[in-house]
Amino acid sequence: MNHHDGTEVDVLAVVGAVVAVLAVLGYAALVVRARDRGRAWPVARSVVWVVGCLLAVAAVTGPLRHAAMTSWTAHMAGHVLLGMLAPLLLVLGAPVTLLLRALAAASGRRLVRLLRSRPLRVLTEPAVAALLDVGGLWLVYGTPLLGLAHVYPALEVLVHAHVLLAGYLFTAVLVGPDPLPHRRGTRHLLVVLVLALAAHDVLAKRLYALAGGPDLLDEQRGALVMYYGGDAVDLALAVLVCARWYRRTRPRGVGSGQRQLDLERPRTRPEGVLG
Structure with missing residues (x-):
């Protein structure tokens, strides 16, 4: 667990709080500009978006952060919040779409060109996003990296930033409303999600099996939080993927009104293709 000296400044907590405040204020400014x-x-x-920011900051500051310094169960609760639930809510906040609405036409075209760039096409490939997300967790929990992060505050900030950003990327690829360079079909997305879920569950089971020492029960409870918490969020992702498929394939005239039908009208090219 975290072994920072209690007299030291908690760098992660400070950085997390500052970033969360800036994220909320920046989003609000974009909303005003768009209007x-x-x-x-x-x-x-x-x-x-605001709730997602609050959950993310709750994972790295306040009572949960304090408890995570001595409790593996609290640490894993923070992992589920920061790496899975907060990213889902942030993605549903559609920040890229909001930015496109707030920008002037010329700036919007530059952003679209960036979104269509080759690096982003690679990053938004579902398998790549899953590897960065779940593979990063195996690196954190399967190597001495987590222990080193407890010693070096800058490394701890980088590790938590990766957990949040990789979780955001993976979630955005699966269910994000924002435009992507390309979006794979439902079957492809569900296969990647199932494989990612399996890798996450295997990691949780491995941590459960390796638990030992005086903190045995705490370590086992933490692994169970990781296992069942991850399953719950991934189930929500699967439901959202299927709901998107249903909305895009249902017959015209089925729904809650013409306005909703207009919003969900199938496009002539794959969903998420820019420009």
Whole structure:
């Protein structure tokens, strides 16, 4: 667990709080700018973005952070919040779409070109995103990296930033409403999700099996939190993937109104293709 001296400044907590405040303020500024340009923004997306920021900061500051310094169970609760649940809510906040609505036309075209760039095409390939997400967790929990992060605050910040960003990328590829260079079909996404879930579960079972010493029960409870918490979030992802497929393939006229039908009208090219 975390062995920082209690008299030292908790760098991770400070950085996490600052980033969360900036993320909320920046999002609010974009909402105002988009509305000034005559482009409305759903309140629900703003709410899930703020809640996602709150969950992310709760994982690295406050009571949970303090408990995680001595409890493996609390540490794993923070992992589920930071790496899985917070990314899901942040993705549903659709920050890229909001940015496109807030930008002027010329700036928006530059952003679109960036989104269509080759590096982002590679990063948004589902297998690559899954490898960065789950593979990163195997690196953290299967090597001495976590122990080193407890000693070096800068490394700890980088590890937690990777957990959050990799979780965001993987979630965005699966269910994100924001535009992507390309978006794979439902079957492809579900296969990648199932494989990622299996790798995550195997890691949790490995941690459970390796638990020992005076903290045996705490370590086992932590592994169970990782296992069942991860399954719950991944189940939500699977439901959202299938819901997207249903909305895109259902017959016209089935739904809750013409406006919703217009929003969900199938496109003539694959969903998520930019420009």
